[in-house]
Amino acid sequence: MLHSIIEGLQNFVMTLIDLFGHWGIFWAMVIESVCIPLPSEVVMLFGGFMAEAGDLNFWLVVFAGIAGNLVGSLIAYYIGKFGGRALVLKFGKYIFLNVGHLDLAEHWFQKYGASAVFFGRILPVIRTFISLPAGIAKMNIWKFVIYTILGCIPWNIFLTYLGYKLGANWSVVEQYTRPISYAMLALLVIIVIYLIVKIVKKRKPTA
DSSP: OHHHHHHHHHHHHHHHHHHHTHHHHHHHHHHHHTTOOOOHHHHHHHHHHHHHTTSSOHHHHHHHHHHHHHHHHHHHHHHHHHHHHHHHHHHGGGGTOOHHHHHHHHHHHHHHTTHHHHHGGGSTTHHHHTHHHHHHTTOOHHHHHHHHHHHHHHHHHHHHHHHHHHGGGTHHHHHHHHHHHHHHHHHHHHHHHHHHHHHHHHHSOOO
16 A cells, blocks of 8 residues: 555656656655655656656756755744644644644654754655744744755756666665655654654543
8 A cells, every 4th residue: 555655646746757857856846845745756756767768857856956955944934933843733634744743843853953954855755844843832933944055955966867877777766765754654653653652641530
């Protein structure tokens, strides 16, 4: 089931880029950064492949990816800032966001502070949702923008370059990154169970 969902998302991404080129990359990365789990690895790797084929420009692919990341992250940031945790949890189910995703991102943000916005950009699951706790915590907007851009640049260049060098074999890399996403999802389940147990224990009346 999970495998079918991921393959469907991959096909959607490639169709979007085929139809709209650089703008397709931009909008795909906006969607991914606004907490809808599109596989950004597929977006940038396929963009690199299209650049190698001569259909797109390498640096415009990178720029479109970074710009999409920034716009989507800002949307998520302001949702968190003005809507708060309650709004995120109320409507998050419509974009496959659950309490476990938010708890994980909040834990990461609380542990590492503003630097989580930078380093979180290279981690599956974390990078998709890290903007929400930054907004909920009302992190300084300019610091958020700078950390977001700096965190997106190396990852987007790296993925685009891999796609460019591999050409038609670009999907080989995605096959290796997919287990990472599965591992992160498994970790997410473990964290959710741990948090539930912790909350239940706190609510138990002491003898």
